[in-house]
Amino acid sequence: MTPLHWKLVVDSRDAATLAEFWAAALGYVVEDPSRLVERLLAAGQLPPDAVTERAGRRTFRGFAAVRHPDDPFDEVSGVGAGRRLLFQDVPEPKTVKNRLHLDVHAQAGGRDALVARLEALGATRVREHDQGPAGHWWVLRDPEGNEFCAT
Template sequence: MTLAWKLVVDSADASAIAEFWGAALEYEVEDPTALIDSLLAGGRLPAAAVRELPDGRKQFRGYSAVRHPEDPYDPTSGVGKGRRILFQDVPEPKSGKNRLHLDVHSDGRLEATVARLESLGATRVKEHDQGPIGHWWVMLDPEGNEFCVA
């Protein structure tokens, strides 16, 4: 039996950090607009629970997710059924080092990948060059979450 999973990341601004990671990983930012419209029309969701984005898409306030573009998803809800990261707003700020982080693989284009991620809002922290063992950068996403690029 194969277990399904998603990674959930606490955030300060789920919408903004989902946009960053969607662009960084070349994933799709999920669009639950059709589901939200249906729930609003049926009176099953208060308007205060919804955030409308500048492009007209709607999101559940405090939540946003990204999914791999080739994985299956529910067309009504926009929710991915494969590789997926859900960002959820929490009231407290990040404190301390992550206990879990993503490794982004650059396919031999380390500097180009690091530069692209910087252009999206990431920050270089520390370069590690272990010779034949590996060469990578520790970076921070716009909310200060550590990740590595190798």
């Protein structure tokens, strides 16, 4: 069987802001769909109210994605073809614990520095877990309250 292409989709209140947080947290790149947006607008295939501007570029309203900087991507659409997170705005707020979360791994001995850097980007510490040789990690929340772990 050929491996499937996939992305992790995260519901959000502000897709662009959450994408910027995760791009900075992971060392990823915020995708730039501006060439595709311009082409779709010019062809009348995208209504103007489906577009917004961010950092001087036109982008899809309510959607933003980040990709690993070394992975391939489509030059026209800006869409990554590898490790990728897509954020999509939804009307309802987050109300319960995530059923799926990311674990962000530090370099050996660098967990405290990683947690401090994530906090500086807008993450919040929730609780620390120390299970001795079995593992030591922090549960954090991103700026919209989504839980993740830093190990």
